[in-house]
Each structure stands twice: as structure tokens, then as C-alpha cells.
Amino acid sequence: MSKQEFGTLTDRGNPMSYLRTFLPWIVFAAVPSGDWQWGSLAALAVAVVLIAQQRRAGAGFDALVIEAGSAVFFAVLAAIAFTDPHSGVHDYSAALSSGTLAVIAAASLAVGRPFTLGIAKRTTPREYWTMKPFVRTNVIITAVWTAAFAVTAVALAVLDHAGHAHTMPATLVQIAGFVVPMVFTVRYVAHVQAKARAAAGHVAR
Template sequence: MRTFLPWIVFAVLPSGQWQWAALAALVVAVGLVAQQRTAGAGFDALIIELGSAAFFAGLAAIAFADPDSGVHDYSAALSSATLALIAGVSLLIGKPFTLGIAKRSTPREVWGLKPFIRTNVVITAVWTAAFAVTAAALAVIAHAGNAHSTPATIVQVAGFALPMLFTVRYVAAAQAKAGLQ
């Protein structure tokens, strides 16, 4: 949950103040990176946080430069697309973003085991797909002129809730299969 805090902050702040929402999300992302690095987390555990900081730095710059920019209506879709890109690239380079997160709560002797790595590949692939589908749905909603509507909010919530639910259940099933529960 902490990993996605910048995105949640951006989503819950009023869309009429999107430049401040983007700045707040940037501050949260940078704060998370600093806090996690201080706590000893490696960069592999901060893939989403680092990508979040870069995205919100760019979005805040655009939003402050032109608060009436057309980017505003597509900012939710761009957010999800960015998360899909980050997650997808992490898979392509063989460093699924969930792997670094999972290592925080898993014994070191499990890290190199194929089932542990495979579980994280599957989970990251599900998150990637969820982000991509959410981005597409939000782009369609924005194109229809309803970017900041109840349906858009429902799509955003579902875009996080469904893969989160999958993650919890899939990890529990994988642990049960491995006899770790």
C-alpha cells in the first residue's frame, strides 16, 4: 500500500487543484524513497517509488506551467499508463517490481528460489495488465468528457483493488503450496 501512496494522494485530492495534487504526490514519492533508503531498502525495492517521483515531477511541472492544460483531463489515464510502463519494463528487464517489495518480508534463503521468483513475475504481470486496462478505460472516459466523474473514480479504485486482492490471494496460495503457512 505504501508503494502506491503518491498515486492515492494524487487521486484523492481535488482535481480542480491538480497542480497541487501533483506536487503533493511528488513530495510523498520523494519522502518514501528517502525514508526507505534510510531504512536500508535497495533501489530494486523502490522501482515504483522512483518512477512515481519522476512522473509526478513532470506532471507538476506541466500543471504549474499551464493549469488549463489538456493533460489535466488525461492525468488519471497517464498515471495508470505510467504505472503499466514501469511494471512492464520491470518484467522485461527481469526485475519484477514486486520482487524487491516481497524481499522485505521474506527470508533471504527464499529469494533465489524459482517459485518465489515465479510468484513475483505472475503478480507483477497481473499488476501490469490491471494498470494497462485501467489506463485504457480512463482514456476512453476522459475522451468522452467525463475525466473527473464517478465512473472514472470507480475505474481507478478497481484498478488498484482487484490486483491487490489477487496479490493477497495468490501469495497465500503460493505459501500454502510451499508449506509456508
């Protein structure tokens, strides 16, 4: 594999791809907590639109793991919220959101289909999809996202239990839960590319 090919293979740290994937969760977090039923409904609508758009673009369901999981989660949450707006689930909705993402991400690793692989496939030629460097890079990135979601869920659950649900500290924890793995993704991809270029340069000499 040439360094150009490997660069194409691993040039998947584009934050916009991840922002689109996690857009339903961003929308839900942006809606005031007092309107959580409308926030969950809006997030569900966004998830459904994203799935429809990606399916029309030719994406398989293996590339829509997060979006599909998002749709299911927000459908259930919206049903609970509209049935009982004062449900105790409301206080733990942020922790449940991160916990759900952790479970989805972990499940994608367990079945050998890391969810970031699906994101990368959207812009990577099909002949690269089964190459070991491509798969290995995405396994590592997905593992970091999984850990970040799990840590965020635990931290939010602790805050929620202490009566600090939907406060500024909780919001900052949620933001960190996305920003930290995103920064890692961008930097790790850059690191992999740099190593590939160095190795290719060494072979050329």
C-alpha cells in the same frame, strides 16, 4: 525447502506494503481535480519521502522501482500543471497515471526484476531472494498488476475522450485498478502457500 521456509518466502500479500508503495498515486487521486497542480506536488513530496525512508532502511533502488517512477512522473506533471493549470494534460492525467504504472511494471518484468519482488525483499531474508518459487510467484503477481494498470489506463482514456474525466465512473475505474490486483495478490499468495503445505504434508506421509 521446508513448508515453513516456503511460507515465509511467499507470505508477501500484505496490503499495507502495497498501500505504502502506491501512496503517491493515492494522494494524487484524493486531491480535488481542480487542484491538480497541488495534488501532483503533494504526490511528488510523498514519493521523495518514501524513497528517503526506504533508503535509510537499507533498501536498494531495485526495491524502489515504483517509488522512483512515481517521483519522476509527478515531477513532470507538477511542472506542467504549474506552468499551465488549464493544460489539456489535466483531462488525461488519470489515464496517464495508470499508463505510467503499466509501463514501469512491464519494464520491471522485461528486465527480469518484477517490481513486487522489490516489495517482498523488504521483509524477506536475503538467502531466499534468488529461489525459484519466490521469483516465480512475484513474476505472476507483477504480470497481473501490469495488466490491471494497462486495462485501467485504456478504460480511463476512453472515459476522458468521452468527456467523463474526473467523474464518478472514472474514480470507480481507478479504484478497481488497484483493488482487483490487490485482491488477486492476497488470494494468490494464500493459494501458493496452501499448495506448499499440501505438498509438504504429502511428502511427510
